[in-house]
Amino acid sequence: MIDLAAYSSAVQAAALVGAVLLEAIVLHVGYGALERVATPLVDRITHA
Amino acid sequence: MDPFGIALTTLVLFVSFGFMVGVLFGFFGMGGSFLVTPALLVMGYPARVAVGSGMAFVFGTAVIATLKHHDLGQVDYKLGGLMIAGTTAGIEVGSLLVYRLEELGLASGVIGVTYVLLLGAIGSFVTRNALTNDGGGTSGSGPHDGADDEIDPDDIPDIAKEIQSYRIPPMLTIAGGIQVSLWMVLGVAFATGLLSGFLGVGGGFIRMPALFYLIGVPVPVAVGTDLFEIVFSGGFGAFTYGLNGGVDLSIVAPLLAGSALGARIGSAATNIVNEDDIKIYFGLMLLGGSVAVAFQQAGDYFGIEAFNTVGFALIVLSAFAVGGAVIYSTVATMRAQTSVYTTAVD
Numbered sequence: 001m002i003d004l005a006a007y008s009s010a011v012q013a014a015a016l017v018g019a020v021l022l023e024a025i026v027l028h029v030g031y032g033a034l035e036r037v038a039t040p041l042v043d044r045i046t047h048a
Numbered sequence: 049m050d051p052f053g054i055a056l057t058t059l060v061l062f063v064s065f066g067f068m069v070g071v072l073f074g075f076f077g078m079g080g081s082f083l084v085t086p087a088l089l090v091m092g093y094p095a096r097v098a099v100g101s102g103m104a105f106v107f108g109t110a111v112i113a114t115l116k117h118h119d120l121g122q123v124d125y126k127l128g129g130l131m132i133a134g135t136t137a138g139i140e141v142g143s144l145l146v147y148r149l150e151e152l153g154l155a156s157g158v159i160g161v162t163y164v165l166l167l168g169a170i171g172s173f174v175t176r177n178a179l180t181n182d183g184g185g186t187s188g189s190g191p192h193d194g195a196d197d198e199i200d201p202d203d204i205p206d207i208a209k210e211i212q213s214y215r216i217p218p219m220l221t222i223a224g225g226i227q228v229s230l231w232m233v234l235g236v237a238f239a240t241g242l243l244s245g246f247l248g249v250g251g252g253f254i255r256m257p258a259l260f261y262l263i264g265v266p267v268p269v270a271v272g273t274d275l276f277e278i279v280f281s282g283g284f285g286a287f288t289y290g291l292n293g294g295v296d297l298s299i300v301a302p303l304l305a306g307s308a309l310g311a312r313i314g315s316a317a318t319n320i321v322n323e324d325d326i327k328i329y330f331g332l333m334l335l336g337g338s339v340a341v342a343f344q345q346a347g348d349y350f351g352i353e354a355f356n357t358v359g360f361a362l363i364v365l366s367a368f369a370v371g372g373a374v375i376y377s378t379v380a381t382m383r384a385q386t387s388v389y390t391t392a393v394d
Contacts, residue, residue, distance in 0.1 A: 013290030017283055020104050020300055024111040027308035035312070 059302050066105070066303035070310025071371045073106075074113040075317050076330050077274035078252025082337065083367055086344075086360050088299065100286065100294025101303075106250065107282030108300065109307040110275050116315035117272030124223035124269055127233065128276040131255070134234040135277065138241020145246050160345035163247050166254070167338035174257055175331030177205070178324045208264030211236075223269040236262045252278060253334055267326055268318040317378040325377055329370050336366025 007015075054062075069083050084105050088098035117123050149155040204212075204226075216229040240258050244251030252274055259270035289295055318326060340362035347355030 009291045009293075013287045013295075016104065016290040016295050016297065017107070017287050019297060020108045020286065020295075020304070021111060021283075023301060023304055024108040024308065025115075027305065028112045028115050028312075031309055031312055 054298050054302070062299065062302035063306035066109075066306025066308075067310040068306075068368060068371045069303075070109055070113075070307030070312075071314040071317075071374060072310075072333070072367060073109050073275075073307065074116065074311035074314025075271070075326070075374050076252070076314075076333065077113075077256045077271040077278070078250070082249070082253075083363060084303065086363060090357075090360055093296075093299070096289065096292065096294040097296050097299070100289025100292075101296045101299040103282055103285035103289055104295045104297075104300045105303045105307070106278060107286045108304045109311050110278040110282050112304075112308045113311040113315050114272065114275045114279055116312050117268070117275060117318075120268070120272070120315070120319050122268045122272035122315075122318070123276050124265065124273045125276065126220070127222045127259075127263075127265065128273045130220075130230070130233050131237040131240075131259075131273065131277050132280055134237020135241035135244065135251070135255070135281075138238040138243075139245030140241075141238075142242045142245025142247075145242075146248070157349070159247060160341075160349070163249070164338050164342045164345060166243065166247070167334050167341060170253060170257055171331045171334030171336075171338060173331075174327050175335065177261075178327035178331065204264040205261050207261055211262055212264060222263070223265045223273070226264050228263060233263060250278060250281065253337075256330070267323045271318055271326075272315075313378070314374065317374055320381050321374070321377050322381070329373055329377075333366060333370045336370070337363060340366065 065084075065087065072078075072083075085098050085102035088101060089095065093101070114123060146155055146159065149158055211232050212226065212228050214229055214232060215227075216231050218230050219227050220230050220233065221227055222233070236258055240251055240254045243254050255277065256270050256274045259265045259273060260267050265273065286295055340359045343355045343359030343362060347353065347359060
């Protein structure tokens with residue numbers, strides 16, 4: 001486990017911004033995959 | 049049960065609130081810090097944490113919304129880069145004006161009144177303009193222009209045509225195949241940055257209409273390019289507050305989980321909903337915001353806490369009403385398109 005407290009405040013702040021960026025990208029990819037799976041299902045239901 | 053160090057009810061509240069803010073943010077390219085920071089302050093978080101976590105949330109949501117607008121071809125990166133340069137210079141000058149007003153003891157009053165008047169004026173202008181149909185009105189519903197598509201000259205507002213007519217070299221080709229002088233783009237960026245720095249706000253509510261009405265960029269591209277700029281301003285703000293421990297990930301993470309879905313829906317909706325409807329919702333959101341901010345400013349000035357609460361409630365109510373209207377309009381347009389598709393197939 002990386003102990004962020006041992007690093008300077010600039011490194012800690014950059015790590016926080018990096019963590020938010022990583023979460024945003026993971027969520028974008030995750031919801032994108034969900035959308036690709038769900039869209040054909042919704043289309044099939046609405047056009048049934 | 050306290051997953052992620054916060055109560056389950058707070059977690060659900062953050063995810064739902066994040067979703068609603070995400071819809072507005074992806075749709076309008078504004079509204080993040082406008083809604084989240086006051087909400088965190090009302091919940092009792094210290095101002096430093098409320099502002100810093102709000103900035104980090106805005107940064108993350110802007111990344112997601114920009115990626116979605118990128119997928120739809122609605123981000124002009126060249127224009128975005130120039131806007132960042134001009135806006136940064138404008139913010140510096142705007143903050144100098146604030147320091148000067150502080151020395152004169154006028155900062156709070158002048159900034160408060162300017163903020164309320166500007167929100168009201170832009171809100172009224174955008175709504176009236178959409179209703180009288182100056183530019184962007186012929187698009188109708190359905191897919192809108194991407195950054196690389198030629199814009200219909202009838203869709204360009206008169207003020208933008210005037211600005212585009214000043215052909216001071218070097219000339220640039222930007223979204224919609226528009227030819228505009230580099231100096232005009234930098235001038236508009238500087239002016240929006242000046243207001244943003246003076247008021248101490250993110251400035252999405254100034255930049256998005258400025259990109260459309262002053263430069264002539266199609267509305268969905270104006271939203272996408274504005275969001276691209278917010279990625280940098282939000283990231284820088286989050287870093288600055290992070291230096292002093294102002295960013296709390298236990299607040300940002302659940303808000304972002306909700307806003308990631310909301311921003312995808314809001315961003316995709318700009319490609320579905322009629323451009324005039326986007327402008328009307330945007331204008332109504334600003335008008336609601338101006339009344340709410342007027343209450344908050346009056347509350348601060350007269351020391352009446354109830355006015356601040358009423359102001360915050362009005363902001364949340366108008367955000368929920370406009371967010372709901374955006375989702376309703378999107379679903380209604382999609383259903384109408386499905387109905388046309390079914391009739392055509394039959």
